[in-house]
Amino acid sequence: MQDDDLVEQIKCGNEKAAEELIRRYYLPVLRYCKRHCPSREKAEDLTQETFLKLFQNLHTYRGKKKFQAYLYTIARHLCIDESRKVRFYPLENEEEPQCECQxxxxxxxxxxxxxxxxxxxxxxxxxxxxxxxxxxxxxxxxxxxxxxxxxxxxxxxxxxxxxxxxxxxxx
Amino acid sequence: MRDRELKTFLRRSLRQEACVDPSRLEETVWRCIKSLREQKTQEEELRLGFWGYLSEVFRFDGIPILGLQAVSLLLVCLFLWSFADGPENLPGCMPLFVLAFLPVVFRGQYYGMSEMEAATRTSGAQMMLARLILAGGADLLCITGLLGVSASLHGLGKGLGRMLLYCVVPYLTCMVALLRMTRWNKRGGIWGSIAVLLGFCVFWGSLAKAVPWLYETSAAGIWVVAAVLFSLFFAREICYIAKMGKEGKLYGTIV
CATH class of the missing domain: 1.10.10.10 (Winged helix-like DNA-binding domain superfamily/Winged helix DNA-binding domain)
Structure with a gap:
């Protein structure tokens, strides 16, 4: 099913379509956010926030096969906001543990x-x-x-x- | 490195699969669905259409507008009955109907409530348009009544078209002047408009004495041209207000 069809169904309140859309784009958005912030935890937070923002503002989305651009725009803005925040570095060296699959x-x-x-x-x-x-x-x-x-x-x-x-x- | 190799390298390294924490994914799904449910339960507030808005304005301004117009009509009828000897006195009375509209237009400014009006959900221009429609409707009734009275005084059907022009042209000039004053002279709009409208009263009242040939049947063309001209000015002003209303801007009476 196309992204725009899923979005239309979500607008009608279809929860299954919402779940499918999240599962479809969770990994790409996470990957994108990970490239913008050093901590994996933060990237996961930003990914979650991206989807929440998407669902809160989905009524303003006007189709025409631009869903990916719409989603990445939200993610990009959140990443920019995050990069502007004052950072407090912990005293301990909090190196991101490498993932087993890496x-x-x-x-x-x-x-x-x-x-x-x-x-x-x-x-x-x-x-x-x-x-x-x-x-x-x-x-x-x-x-x-x-x-x-x-x-x-x-x-x-x-x-x-x-x-x-x-x-x-x-x- | 050749271009193709570089691109292949970029694709491979940038598309490395990040490890997804299933619990975070489930949490995201759950929170999004929760947000979706919350949105569903919040009933959308329907936007008020223009006619709905007009009826709301009528609730607050309708009675003063109609009441003041009725009082003006009564005074004008009494004047025509007692003193006037011909339809040429009609133009001098028309500014009174516009004058009767002033308390409603400038009420906010007079009581220092313009900012409250400006802070409402609708723009000042929309409010003005609604009031103009209400006043226009009331004036239409008044002019019809006035024509009826005038026709009964000076003979039924005799020169009814001319009498209509004698009502419409001064009315339109006064309305155009009022709207221009409201738009241009925001601070002194109320007093400026009163002065201008009283000036028009004197002007139209004395025109019959100063230029009597203007009220002869042969001068009807001038009245028609004036009616068309001022209708165009008036329509242009209304279009401007409607445009301001659509853009959500203020019109006039803010101090």
């Missing part, structure tokens, strides 16, 4: 990714994340980031250029 290769990939992402601007990083991480179209990325499609395209293109250079320098 293999060596995954850790290596993450380190490599961190190195490639370092020279990128925040917008470029966000655009790459939405494009390759969440598989959004450029139109959807533009909607989430509040820019036009050409800007979104050029952000991704420039980011790829910088990352390619970074990779070659390392070699």
């Amino acid at each position: 293999g060596i290769r995954q850790i290596e990939d993450n380190m490599e990714l961190g190195r490639l992402f370092r020279p990128l601007t925040w917008e470029q990083r966000e655009a790459v994340l939405l494009r390759y991480g969440e598989q959004l179209t450029f139109r959807e990325i533009a909607e989430v980031m509040g820019c036009n499609m050409r800007t979104a395209q050029s952000r991704v293109r420039n980011a790829l250029k910088i990352m390619r250079k970074e990779w070659e320098n390392e070699r």
